[in-house]
Amino acid sequence: MPQQGPLQWLDGEGWLVLLGGGDVARGETDGVDAQLLSLANLDRPMVVLLSDGAREDADVILEHYILLGGPGGEAFTLAEMTRAELEQPRFLSLLEEAGILYLGGENPLPLVRNLHQTTALARILRGFATLQALTIVGSVAGASALGKWAIGPAPQFLQVQGLGLLHNAVVVPHFTRTEDSVVLRCLSQLGTGLLGLGIPHGTALAFGPQGQVETWGTGQVTAVVSAGGG
Numbered sequence: 001m002p003q004q005g006p007l008q009w010l011d012g013e014g015w016l017v018l019l020g021g022g023d024v025a026r027g028e029t030d031g032v033d034a035q036l037l038s039l040a041n042l043d044r045p046m047v048v049l050l051s052d053g054a055r056e057d058a059d060v061i062l063e064h065y066i067l068l069g070g071p072g073g074e075a076f077t078l079a080e081m082t083r084a085e086l087e088q089p090r091f092l093s094l095l096e097e098a099g100i101l102y103l104g105g106e107n108p109l110p111l112v113r114n115l116h117q118t119t120a121l122a123r124i125l126r127g128f129a130t131l132q133a134l135t136i137v138g139s140v141a142g143a144s145a146l147g148k149w150a151i152g153p154a155p156q157f158l159q160v161q162g163l164g165l166l167h168n169a170v171v172v173p174h175f176t177r178t179e180d181s182v183v184l185r186c187l188s189q190l191g192t193g194l195l196g197l198g199i200p201h202g203t204a205l206a207f208g209p210q211g212q213v214e215t216w217g218t219g220q221v222t223a224v225v226s227a228g229g230g
Helices: 030-039 053-066 088-099 108-115 117-130 141-145
Strands: 016-019 046-050 073-077 098-104 135-139 147-151 159-161 168-171 195-198 203-207 214-215 223-227
Touching: 016 141, 030 053, 030 135, 030 203, 030 214, 053 073, 053 098, 088 117, 098 141, 108 117, 108 141, 108 147, 108 159, 108 203, 135 141, 141 147, 141 168, 147 168, 147 195
Parallel strands: 016 135, 046 073, 046 098, 098 135, 168 195
Antiparallel strands: 016 203, 147 159, 195 223, 203 214
């Protein structure tokens, strides 16, 4: 497992990209998206899976990437798709063929609950780890879901075990400043040595197949290390 400072993440042949948010229609993520497309395998299709929202929302994201020069593909939302459908041969085949997987939405909990301990997640991890070189984009809910813990939206801030591609980190999208983040201010309650990553709009933290750790976009990533127990 690669490591830089206290941060540890899953080793793979593809890129792992954590996006803090932004309106694609207003071009707020264009810098990150262009960088992503310059590194991903565009000979393979893209799969978009949103935790919430309508199918049209997922289609907008797919079309956005196509307009930037990305591949075609298919788009889904868990509001219109069950956990059982994620295990169907057709969807599993899409994951095996994909070059980019975009996990998005606003609430990470449906992503975690529907993917945890599934064949679909196993295919995703295999695609990331092998020469398929699957690039995984976690945007907002997707970024949160990929951490050790996923934190639901306000006001409940429900905590569940994440998908764990980041071994010891909690991701806070829509980040503005530490003082305004309940999750980062209360990080010590989640565990000792845990790393909180605050990622603002239009900004991504990207992990490459040779151990690269890069910040893309217009902002800066804030890292907070938990000192307390939990």
